[in-house]
Amino acid sequence: MSKLFTVAPDSDFTLANLPFGVFSVGSSAPHVGIAIGDKILDLPALAQTGVFDFDTAVLSRPHLNDFIALGKGVTSRARTQVQGWLREEQSSPVQPEHLVPREEATLHLPIRVGDYTDFYSSIEHATNVGRMFRDPENALLPNWRHLPVGYHGRASSIVVSDTPVRRPVGQILPAGASAPVFRPTDRLDFELEMAFIVGKDSTLGEPVPVDEAEDYIFGLALFNDWSARDIQRWEYVPLGPFLGKNFASTLSPWIVPLEAFDSFRTSGPPQEPAVLPYLKTGGKHNYDIHLEVSVNDRTVSRSNFRYMYWSMVQQLAHHTSNGCNVRVGDLMASGTISGQNPDSFGSLLEITDNGRTGSFLTDGDTVSLTGHAGEGDQRVGFGEATGNILPARPLRP
Amino acid sequence: MSKLFTVAPDSDFTLANLPFGVFSVGSSAPHVGIAIGDKILDLPALAQTGVFDFDTAVLSRPHLNDFIALGKGVTSRARTQVQGWLREEQSSPVQPEHLVPREEATLHLPIRVGDYTDFYSSIEHATNVGRMFRDPENALLPNWRHLPVGYHGRASSIVVSDTPVRRPVGQILPAGASAPVFRPTDRLDFELEMAFIVGKDSTLGEPVPVDEAEDYIFGLALFNDWSARDIQRWEYVPLGPFLGKNFASTLSPWIVPLEAFDSFRTSGPPQEPAVLPYLKTGGKHNYDIHLEVSVNDRTVSRSNFRYMYWSMVQQLAHHTSNGCNVRVGDLMASGTISGQNPDSFGSLLEITDNGRTGSFLTDGDTVSLTGHAGEGDQRVGFGEATGNILPARPLRP
Numbered sequence: 001m002s003k004l005f006t007v008a009p010d011s012d013f014t015l016a017n018l019p020f021g022v023f024s025v026g027s028s029a030p031h032v033g034i035a036i037g038d039k040i041l042d043l044p045a046l047a048q049t050g051v052f053d054f055d056t057a058v059l060s061r062p063h064l065n066d067f068i069a070l071g072k073g074v075t076s077r078a079r080t081q082v083q084g085w086l087r088e089e090q091s092s093p094v095q096p097e098h099l100v101p102r103e104e105a106t107l108h109l110p111i112r113v114g115d116y117t118d119f120y121s122s123i124e125h126a127t128n129v130g131r132m133f134r135d136p137e138n139a140l141l142p143n144w145r146h147l148p149v150g151y152h153g154r155a156s157s158i159v160v161s162d163t164p165v166r167r168p169v170g171q172i173l174p175a176g177a178s179a180p181v182f183r184p185t186d187r188l189d190f191e192l193e194m195a196f197i198v199g200k201d202s203t204l205g206e207p208v209p210v211d212e213a214e215d216y217i218f219g220l221a222l223f224n225d226w227s228a229r230d231i232q233r234w235e236y237v238p239l240g241p242f243l244g245k246n247f248a249s250t251l252s253p254w255i256v257p258l259e260a261f262d263s264f265r266t267s268g269p270p271q272e273p274a275v276l277p278y279l280k281t282g283g284k285h286n287y288d289i290h291l292e293v294s295v296n297d298r299t300v301s302r303s304n305f306r307y308m309y310w311s312m313v314q315q316l317a318h319h320t321s322n323g324c325n326v327r328v329g330d331l332m333a334s335g336t337i338s339g340q341n342p343d344s345f346g347s348l349l350e351i352t353d354n355g356r357t358g359s360f361l362t363d364g365d366t367v368s369l370t371g372h373a374g375e376g377d378q379r380v381g382f383g384e385a386t387g388n389i390l391p392a393r394p395l396r397p
Numbered sequence: 398m399s400k401l402f403t404v405a406p407d408s409d410f411t412l413a414n415l416p417f418g419v420f421s422v423g424s425s426a427p428h429v430g431i432a433i434g435d436k437i438l439d440l441p442a443l444a445q446t447g448v449f450d451f452d453t454a455v456l457s458r459p460h461l462n463d464f465i466a467l468g469k470g471v472t473s474r475a476r477t478q479v480q481g482w483l484r485e486e487q488s489s490p491v492q493p494e495h496l497v498p499r500e501e502a503t504l505h506l507p508i509r510v511g512d513y514t515d516f517y518s519s520i521e522h523a524t525n526v527g528r529m530f531r532d533p534e535n536a537l538l539p540n541w542r543h544l545p546v547g548y549h550g551r552a553s554s555i556v557v558s559d560t561p562v563r564r565p566v567g568q569i570l571p572a573g574a575s576a577p578v579f580r581p582t583d584r585l586d587f588e589l590e591m592a593f594i595v596g597k598d599s600t601l602g603e604p605v606p607v608d609e610a611e612d613y614i615f616g617l618a619l620f621n622d623w624s625a626r627d628i629q630r631w632e633y634v635p636l637g638p639f640l641g642k643n644f645a646s647t648l649s650p651w652i653v654p655l656e657a658f659d660s661f662r663t664s665g666p667p668q669e670p671a672v673l674p675y676l677k678t679g680g681k682h683n684y685d686i687h688l689e690v691s692v693n694d695r696t697v698s699r700s701n702f703r704y705m706y707w708s709m710v711q712q713l714a715h716h717t718s719n720g721c722n723v724r725v726g727d728l729m730a731s732g733t734i735s736g737q738n739p740d741s742f743g744s745l746l747e748i749t750d751n752g753r754t755g756s757f758l759t760d761g762d763t764v765s766l767t768g769h770a771g772e773g774d775q776r777v778g779f780g781e782a783t784g785n786i787l788p789a790r791p792l793r794p
Contacts, residue, residue, distance in 0.1 A: 157721050238637070240638070277579070
């Protein structure tokens with residue numbers, strides 16, 4: 001039992017976790033910290049004791065990018081050191097003044113996101129959407145089982161948990177109409193996703209082989225890819241989603257290093273037909289991470305990151321297979337993660353069967369994503385990715 | 398006739414132009430300059446004389462973003478001051494040592510691009526593509542005349558002119574096959590586009606009205622959105638272009654401030670049906686800028702930026718109409734700019750009628766985009782956006 005912090009029985013922030021984030025207290029400038037129990041370890045403050053052997057100026061930045069760019073050799077060692085110090089408190093340089101109550105801190109967007117890519121890698125989600133909007137008999141398009149379908153999203157509108165989300169206005173084609181109107185969406189939805197943060201630059205023109213892709217993944221977070229289904233539906237042919245998605249996406253404040261999930265590795269679903277050689281992997285590249293969505297504190301979905309048909313290393317190998325480069329701070333999201341049963345669907349589009357059995361989000365609703373692997377003192381989680389819906393702005397006359 | 402520089406009769410870099418870029422000479426760090434005739438004005442060097450009243454540290458950065466972020470009040474005044482000094486040389490602070498021969502300079506990517514959006518705003522291009530791949534009788538999709546269709550592109554792989562472009566490898570579905578193969582593209586194409594650089598941050602949740610959008614446009618550049626048509630074709634449903642585009646896009650090294658094109662304003666094509674109120678503009682928002690594409694020094698297309706159906710201010714108003722924010726350094730490209738006749742088509746896809754009347758790009762080909770408004774001492778242009786095709790990397794066994 002530590003005197004420095006308290007880890008509640010259902011806390012995401014055990015000693016097995018130690019995720020990185022960016023926080024401030026009062027008028028302090030945002031800087032890097034590690035969540036532990038009910039506290040945040042102030043890394044620049046701890047660094048002043050001289051315990052770290054890297055350039056600790058990166059810990060005073062308002063984002064994790066420069067710290068991450070030091071490479072896993074540095075970031076993993078720093079985390080392991082902190083883990084040891086928090087465990088064996090007698091010989092530890094960590095002092096009470098290095099720890100801040102989490103409830104007193106303001107959490108900031110932890111990553112200055114470079115490029116954001118959204119995949120579409122849950123076969124249950126892709127099948128559900130295809131069944132609703134295309135052919136129920138051929139719900140998956142021909143390319144889906146051959147490659148991890150993805151598209152580029154908008155980085156500027158990625159916000160940290162607890163940032164309110166304003167209901168977007170846009171062009172919508174009313175049922176039976178031949179011309180669109182401009183009005184607030186009435187099909188505002190969430191999408192339950194996970195995201196990974198790229199931790200290493202690759203070189204333009206040089207693909208990252210699938211068996212090296214893990215080196216490029218710094219850590220994981222929760223991600224809500226808010227969607228306006230009516231705006232999306234009218235605009236998305238032929239070039240894909242745009243204003244139906246890019247008004248906001250919510251990221252959890254804590255980025256959990258990939259290695260914290262090492263004991264939660266699992267196999268993905270079988271891939272049929274066999275994938276092309278550049279996507280072939282050995283070993284286990286899915287992760288057993290329980291995910292939940294609540295709307296106004298009522299759980300509406302229980303899903304799991306293990307359901308992903310395409311793994312993160314396959315996504316990254318595919319993304320770079322044409323020579324496209326990735327950079328530290330790029331964010332790649334999974335796409336909506338649905339399971340096989342309606343209580344595991346990751347969007348209201350699916351849960352309500354496109355609005356037939358329930359409604360989309362209303363003003364004032366609060367949507368929270370949570371997720372964790374393991375239990376008790378082995379639990380590794382993210383906190384929350386939460387957003388509250390503000391009413392649309394009035395239109396100009 | 399200036400003693401400091403020589404403006405050749407067909408130079409893009411007259412006193413009426415004065416575009417901004419980033420350059421280095423020998424081992425100097427990249428910094429900000431202005432192209433004039435055969436020279437580059439070294440702005441940090443000139444700034445050392447104390448002639449500027451803004452924080453000139455921004456001129457020593459390896460990108461224009463921080464300079465642009467000072468706002469048009471500063472950047473336009475600086476350009477006007479330089480224009481005066483270069484005209485009236487007797488009382489000018491500009492000395493010969495402030496000017497560098499352009500041929501001795503290395504030009505760098507002038508913008509640290511935040512988000513990159515690609516529109517699809519040429520009605521001739523959209524019609525040509527729709528005719529080839531969908532229904533010749535209904536080439537334009539229903540949404541096309543109601544909104545400027547666009548999608549998010551990849552910022553990391555935007556490169557400056559003269560960067561070689563490696564032929565991408567990817568999944569391709571051979572004609573008649575039921576499963577894809579992984580091989581180099583054999584339908585490598587260019588796309589003749591213009592790009593504008595965002596010069597002012599907007600606020601998330603707050604649309605930029607169309608009649609204020611011009612304030613957010615810093616300047617223009619040439620842009621080649623290289624495309625692998627076979628990769629694109631297999632991957633693009635339902636979420637749009639991805640690896641068929643994101644292996645490289647080439648930007649001209651010089652960003653011409655929007656005000657330099659003020660006397661080349663013109664009306665766009667009539668918009669039928671009438672656009673929704675948030676897209677309605679008064680005045681002239683198209684620009685008469687002659688554009689050319691050459692492949693291995695042979696001109697293959699002559700087009701014009703004036704052909705755009707959707708103007709830049711409409712693109713920007715639409716992009717932010719849902720609350721999506723824009724930031725300094727965002728890049729928005731026009732989409733391929735085609736005219737009505739085959740000799741004005743902006744891609745080989747259109748010029749060769751999808752490969753039927755000619756071939757796509759072969760290894761070693763050099764593609765150059767050029768563009769300018771006006772003639773003689775009023776000519777305002779961009780230099781070139783050039784790329785040479787390298788052969789594909791060998792596949793791993």
